[in-house]
Amino acid sequence: MLELLTLCGFEAAEAESELPRIERAFTKLGIGAEDIERGKQRLTTYYDIELKGVRKLMRLALRDLVNSVLAREDGKKKVLFGFMAPVFEIVSSVLVSHSHEVHAAHQSWSPLLIMGSVFDKMVPVLEAAERKWLKAGTVAHCCNVKSILGLFTLDMLPKPDLLVTTGFSCETSPKTINLLDELYGIPGFCYDTCQDRSFKTYEVDSERTVGLVVKSTRKLVERVQEVVGFELTDEMFQEMLDARAELDNAVGTLRHLIENSDPLAISAPHENLLMVLYALTLSIDDGLPQAIDAINTLYEELQERVDQGVGVVEKGAPRILSLLPAHHSDPRLDHLVGEMGMAIVACDPGFMVPFPGSPKDPYAMMSLHLQGSLATSLPRRIRLIIEGCKRLKVDGLLNRYHVGCRAVAGDPFIIADAVGKELGIPVLTLEWENFDPRVYNHEQYIRRLELFKMMLDTNTERRRAQT
Amino acid sequence: MEELLKLCGFEGDEAAAERPRIGRAFLKLGISAEDIERGTQRLSRYYATELQGIRKILRLLVKNMVNTVLAREDGKTKVIYGFMIPGFSVFTSALVSLSQEIHAAYLCPQFQIILGGIFDKMSPVLEAAEGKWLKSGMVAHCGNVKGLVGLLVRDLIPRPDLLITSGLLCETAPKSVDLLHELYGIPECCYDTCQDREAGEYPAATERIVSLAAKSLRLVTRKIHEEVGIEITDDMLQDILNARQGLCDTLGRVDTFMQQGDPLPISANSQILWDYMGALTFSKENTPEAIDAINTLCLELEERVSQGVGEVEKGAPRILAMLPSHHTDPRQDHIVGELGMAIASTDRIFDTSDMKMPEDPYEQMILDIMRGSLFHSAQRRVSLVIEGCRRLHIEGLLNRCHIGCRTVTGDALLIKEAVSRELDIPVLFQERDDFDSRVYNHEQFKRNLEVFKTMLKSRSGEARVP
Numbered sequence: 001m002l003e004l005l006t007l008c009g010f011e012a013a014e015a016e017s018e019l020p021r022i023e024r025a026f027t028k029l030g031i032g033a034e035d036i037e038r039g040k041q042r043l044t045t046y047y048d049i050e051l052k053g054v055r056k057l058m059r060l061a062l063r064d065l066v067n068s069v070l071a072r073e074d075g076k077k078k079v080l081f082g083f084m085a086p087v088f089e090i091v092s093s094v095l096v097s098h099s100h101e102v103h104a105a106h107q108s109w110s111p112l113l114i115m116g117s118v119f120d121k122m123v124p125v126l127e128a129a130e131r132k133w134l135k136a137g138t139v140a141h142c143c144n145v146k147s148i149l150g151l152f153t154l155d156m157l158p159k160p161d162l163l164v165t166t167g168f169s170c171e172t173s174p175k176t177i178n179l180l181d182e183l184y185g186i187p188g189f190c191y192d193t194c195q196d197r198s199f200k201t202y203e204v205d206s207e208r209t210v211g212l213v214v215k216s217t218r219k220l221v222e223r224v225q226e227v228v229g230f231e232l233t234d235e236m237f238q239e240m241l242d243a244r245a246e247l248d249n250a251v252g253t254l255r256h257l258i259e260n261s262d263p264l265a266i267s268a269p270h271e272n273l274l275m276v277l278y279a280l281t282l283s284i285d286d287g288l289p290q291a292i293d294a295i296n297t298l299y300e301e302l303q304e305r306v307d308q309g310v311g312v313v314e315k316g317a318p319r320i321l322s323l324l325p326a327h328h329s330d331p332r333l334d335h336l337v338g339e340m341g342m343a344i345v346a347c348d349p350g351f352m353v354p355f356p357g358s359p360k361d362p363y364a365m366m367s368l369h370l371q372g373s374l375a376t377s378l379p380r381r382i383r384l385i386i387e388g389c390k391r392l393k394v395d396g397l398l399n400r401y402h403v404g405c406r407a408v409a410g411d412p413f414i415i416a417d418a419v420g421k422e423l424g425i426p427v428l429t430l431e432w433e434n435f436d437p438r439v440y441n442h443e444q445y446i447r448r449l450e451l452f453k454m455m456l457d458t459n460t461e462r463r464r465a466q467t
Numbered sequence: 468m469e470e471l472l473k474l475c476g477f478e479g480d481e482a483a484a485e486r487p488r489i490g491r492a493f494l495k496l497g498i499s500a501e502d503i504e505r506g507t508q509r510l511s512r513y514y515a516t517e518l519q520g521i522r523k524i525l526r527l528l529v530k531n532m533v534n535t536v537l538a539r540e541d542g543k544t545k546v547i548y549g550f551m552i553p554g555f556s557v558f559t560s561a562l563v564s565l566s567q568e569i570h571a572a573y574l575c576p577q578f579q580i581i582l583g584g585i586f587d588k589m590s591p592v593l594e595a596a597e598g599k600w601l602k603s604g605m606v607a608h609c610g611n612v613k614g615l616v617g618l619l620v621r622d623l624i625p626r627p628d629l630l631i632t633s634g635l636l637c638e639t640a641p642k643s644v645d646l647l648h649e650l651y652g653i654p655e656c657c658y659d660t661c662q663d664r665e666a667g668e669y670p671a672a673t674e675r676i677v678s679l680a681a682k683s684l685r686l687v688t689r690k691i692h693e694e695v696g697i698e699i700t701d702d703m704l705q706d707i708l709n710a711r712q713g714l715c716d717t718l719g720r721v722d723t724f725m726q727q728g729d730p731l732p733i734s735a736n737s738q739i740l741w742d743y744m745g746a747l748t749f750s751k752e753n754t755p756e757a758i759d760a761i762n763t764l765c766l767e768l769e770e771r772v773s774q775g776v777g778e779v780e781k782g783a784p785r786i787l788a789m790l791p792s793h794h795t796d797p798r799q800d801h802i803v804g805e806l807g808m809a810i811a812s813t814d815r816i817f818d819t820s821d822m823k824m825p826e827d828p829y830e831q832m833i834l835d836i837m838r839g840s841l842f843h844s845a846q847r848r849v850s851l852v853i854e855g856c857r858r859l860h861i862e863g864l865l866n867r868c869h870i871g872c873r874t875v876t877g878d879a880l881l882i883k884e885a886v887s888r889e890l891d892i893p894v895l896f897q898e899r900d901d902f903d904s905r906v907y908n909h910e911q912f913k914r915n916l917e918v919f920k921t922m923l924k925s926r927s928g929e930a931r932v933p
Contacts (some may be wrong), residue, residue: 133880138607138898138906139870141877167661171638171874178845179877183884196634196659196683212661378645403605406873407638410608410646413600417650431605439605 053298
């Protein structure tokens with residue numbers, strides 16, 4: 001276990017002191033000695049664990065998971081969880097910055113990373129949800145939603161005093177939170193907006209959409225205040241946003257370095273670490289400085305790799321833009337792409353539509369995630385993707401879509417069409433489940449990626465011949 | 468064809484006059500002589516076409532479908548479609564009352580009932596959509612959305628000047644309409660609301676949601692104004708709402724006969740026919756025709772009830788079915804009656820009528836639909852179902868869930884648990900796609916129903932739901 005903790009960035013003294021808590025949490029999560037062995041192997045296979053920055057990121061995610069699992073044992077008087085609720089990480093960070101009696105955390109990013117990607121232990125959680133109302137088979141509910149239900153069903157997470165969600169990108173999530181309230185007595189809260197933005201009047205409509213979510217988020221904060229018993233002021237949120245700006249800048253610089261590196265400085269599964277980091281509750285005087293330090297450390301290490309021409313694929317490998325984030329509970333596909341000599345340089349969720357003006361209201365600033373690629377209308381998303389492809393000079397598009405989400409499952413056809421027409425680069429459309437390792441089909445993926453690589457190589461040769 | 472038209476309520480001069488147009492529309496839809504033969508058989512087998520009311524309703528549905536298919540040939544200069552959009556029939560009825568150059572149609576019930584329910588010809592339409600971006604397999608997009616996309620991509624209906632949808636019940640609908648705009652250049656608009664209500668906030672939150680949806684819907688009518696040059700005023704809407712009130716009242720009476728008739732006066736699969744009358748666009752002068760069709764049915768059902776005539780035996784177990792009858796496949800509701808069980812009602816018509824009707828016509832249109840069972844939170848829906856079971860003395864629940872909609876599929880378990888706990892009546896779960904007959908195994912469903920019937924029978928000595 002200590003070896004695993006070292007791989008996850010715990011220094012010797014901290015590992016010793018945290019060991020009993022982590023063991024208790026692992027027992028609750030059903031992680032045994034055999035799993036730990038497998039976890040160590042997977043850590044070294046799929047992650048650049050030799051990089052201190054990566055270890056530091058893993059440590060933050062592991063701590064987040066353990067703190068959530070043990071929140072009640074740790075004596076937290078109020079426990080609040082967020083699920084598919086952008087903005088909640090800011091609310092939770094403000095909360096824990098002002099009270100040690102509150103535990104607040106987004107679910108289930110850390111469980112998916114640690115239990116899924118590291119230990120390969122998410123399947124029993126998903127199956128537990130499937131024994132309830134979320135279905136496999138033809139309905140095939142999203143495994144992200146299954147993860148939160150499964151974690152509660154198996155008593156891996158304590159029942160919170162409030163479970164917060166939104167209807168921004170999914171209707172199954174609010175529905176499930178509603179059912180958790182009904183069946184398990186977990187108080188739920190959903191905030192939302194009205195997504196009737198028209199393509200032609202997008203800017204004006206976006207102001208209205210954001211304006212409405214601001215109102216709904218204020219209602220969320222009122223509810224949170226009732227639960228925790230103290231006031232959350234605009235100044236507190238502004239202070240948190242100002243402090244997190246440093247993290248935003250650090251991550252932005254790191255991403256820029258990765259996007260422009262050749263050979264690719266770090267493999268694609270690590271994108272999931274950045275995604276998890278963004279969802280973590282980071283107190284202003286403890287978690288946030290550690291997160292910034294982790295990113296800065298990683299940046300320095302990757303800069304060194306870039307300076308030395310060291311990378312995870314060959315120099316000149318085809319550059320790929322990948323749609324949707326890296327897999328949340330299974331690093332194998334993203335890793336395989338690298339193994340086959342292709343460099344995933346970016347994913348589209350980070351692309352944003354500019355918002356008119358600069359909002360001063362901290363609630364409006366928090367709500368700009370609605371301008372992100374996955375929250376915007378398809379024509380806007382396509383424009384973002386095409387601009388991104390051009391800016392990053394990518395050679396191909398990995399057009400993957402999440403089968404658990406019927407809303408986005410229609411996009412790949414039109415994206416492939418638009419990218420093919422405008423950029424003439426190869427597009428590989430791939431059906432997958434972003435949260436379910438059971439859909440991974442190694443042989444099939446290899447065959448399709450080989451074909452894709454061949455198309456990329458042919459395209460590159462043709463371009464070279466033309467120039 | 469003549470016999471088919473007769474079964475669909477076209478008689479005498481009208482049948483002769485309409486036949487060429489209907490023939491042209493059928494040709495476009497790929498309905499052959501063989502299909503007409505099958506359609507005639509299915510009409511007689513699955514629908515109570517001996518009732519004039521049913522024939523009159525079928526006539527209106529056929530006319531609506533034919534008018535939609537031939538809208539451009541008929542010289543309509545503006546064609547507007549609505550899809551999964553409450554309120555559409557009201558504001559478009561105002562439009563077509565003002566201009567004969569406009570054709571407006573709510574899609575796709577008329578196609579699902581005629582092309583699917585009667586001719587069993589919806590599968591190629593769904594497959595066409597699956598050839599585009601809507602998927603079968605793991606994603607299994609909803610058959611209703613596939614219906615819309617399939618009709619358009621196969622050019623079975625003309626491309627509209629405006630396609631309107633909403634996000635009130637579904638996110639796949641606005642998404643698909645967005646894609647239709649992107650791929651085929653079909654102008655579109657969508658209205659929505661913010662569904663952030665909790666059970667404890669009821670009814671204040673519903674008022675807020677309705678009010679926001681009404682604001683969003685006003686943007687839609689503004690868009691229509693831009694598109695067709697006709698302004699829809701509040702007075703016009705109120706006028707139409709008043710004119711259609713008679714239709715709503717009569718539809719309510721039909722439902723009452725179904726709920727109270729013993730024996731059940733008409734097979735449950737006919738329910739889908741009148742269910743959608745409220746969704747059709749009628750000009751003010753055509754509205755009486757629709758009211759007459761429902762009134763005729765009402766009188767006929769009243770007569771059947773008074774004579775003790777019905778589709779199943781008197782005293783047959785009374786069933787509540789979740790969700791409306793199947794839209795394209797009458798076999799699924801018909802077999803329930805054949806096996807001697809009476810679907811007395813579906814939960815679709817349960818609503819929370821304790822909310823005061825607002826004065827704003829837009830809010831009236833929205834509230835009318837949003838107080839219905841399908842638009843409520845799971846908790847509220849469960850309480851409506853339990854109240855409905857008690858009120859109607861229901862003996863068993865046919866707990867169907869539409870697999871094309873991941874949102875409602877979660878409700879089934881909760882409903883089953885609550886109904887079993889509170890009412891202790893048998894519950895049969897049925898997983899189906901409400902718009903896709905391909906996802907149906909007749910023999911298996913029949914076996915399940917037989918077991919269900921045995922459970923119901925074993926309770927027959929016991930008292931009904933108190």
